[in-house]
Amino acid sequence: MTAVVTGGAGALGSAIARRLARGGHAVALLDIADVTGTAADIRSRGGVALGIHCDVSDRDDIAHAFERLSTELGKPTVLVNNAAIFPSGSFLDVSVEEWDETVAVNQRGYFMCAQQAAQSMIDGGGGSMVNVASIVWHGFWENMSPYVTTKGAIVAMTRALARELGPHEIRVNAVAPGAFPTAAERSQHADLAAYERRTIESQSLKRRGTFDELAAAVAFLAGPDSSFITGQTLNVDGGWVMT
Numbered sequence: 001m002t003a004v005v006t007g008g009a010g011a012l013g014s015a016i017a018r019r020l021a022r023g024g025h026a027v028a029l030l031d032i033a034d035v036t037g038t039a040a041d042i043r044s045r046g047g048v049a050l051g052i053h054c055d056v057s058d059r060d061d062i063a064h065a066f067e068r069l070s071t072e073l074g075k076p077t078v079l080v081n082n083a084a085i086f087p088s089g090s091f092l093d094v095s096v097e098e099w100d101e102t103v104a105v106n107q108r109g110y111f112m113c114a115q116q117a118a119q120s121m122i123d124g125g126g127g128s129m130v131n132v133a134s135i136v137w138h139g140f141w142e143n144m145s146p147y148v149t150t151k152g153a154i155v156a157m158t159r160a161l162a163r164e165l166g167p168h169e170i171r172v173n174a175v176a177p178g179a180f181p182t183a184a185e186r187s188q189h190a191d192l193a194a195y196e197r198r199t200i201e202s203q204s205l206k207r208r209g210t211f212d213e214l215a216a217a218v219a220f221l222a223g224p225d226s227s228f229i230t231g232q233t234l235n236v237d238g239g240w241v242m243t
């Protein structure tokens with residue numbers, strides 16, 4: 001069982017990769033940041049992991065990464081699309097370049113990785129894709145319009161792919177994380193204490209979520225316990241948004 005996790009060097013991506021490795025997957029971590037440390041740590045705990053430098057906005061990079069991971073670990077049966085960027089600023093100031101760059105990573109990157117993985121999964125008789133979206137697409141977030149737009153697109157893409165790939169026994173689901181205490185979050189909020197207070201007020205559960213709690217939801221959707229679930233977006237947000 002081989003799983004691909006994009007953005008595997010990041011806070012949530014590395015937790016997802018570790019969780020899938022503990023569940024018996026050989027894990028390929030793709031990132032533009034250095035993933036060798038996380039991969040080595042997974043191996044030191046008895047797991048199988050391969051870190052590959054890959055820019056998910058670049059089709060050739062993706063093709064090379066999948067070729068290498070398929071040779072070294074076996075063809076993937078799980079893809080977790082997770083790599084993303086988070087530009088912030090007022091909508092009126094967003095440049096076309098910034099908009100395009102966000103779409104290139106957060107949306108086009110998910111599409112290209114999914115298309116690449118789908119072919120392997122069809123050849124192997126099926127598989128499972130989990131797209132990491134976000135609850136922000138419900139519309140209560142300000143000053144991140146390109147990001148919010150791509151996250152809504154991922155929910156729609158999840159449904160479109162579930163419909164088309166279902167006949168190949170490929171399931172496509174999404175998780176929509178709420179707010180997790182990552183470095184990216186810390187860098188975006190000047191008054192972190194006030195932000196944390198607002199977050200906990202908005203949630204039904206009155207505590208911060210852990211990376212492992214998000215990783216567990218991804219592992220559920222990636223694995224056989226969700227074998228009859230496809231096209232769904234699971235909010236993992238402590239009961240912030242209820243749909």
Ligand SMILES: NC(=O)c1ccc[n+]([C@@H]2O[C@H](COP(=O)([O-])OP(=O)(O)OC[C@H]3O[C@@H](n4cnc5c(N)ncnc54)[C@H](O)[C@@H]3O)[C@@H](O)[C@H]2O)c1
Binds near residue numbers: 054056176179
């Ligand atoms: N942290 C949260 O609270 C939160 C909330 C909602 C959704 N999410 C989603 O969770 C996912 C992971 O976010 P995170 O908080 O772990 O952020 P993070 O910044 O720690 O991780 C993102 C990773 O993506 C990588 N990346 C960026 N551009 C890339 C590219 N072009 N090619 C390959 N890799 C690239 C980064 O290097 C980084 O390692 C994202 O999809 C994000 O939208 C996070």
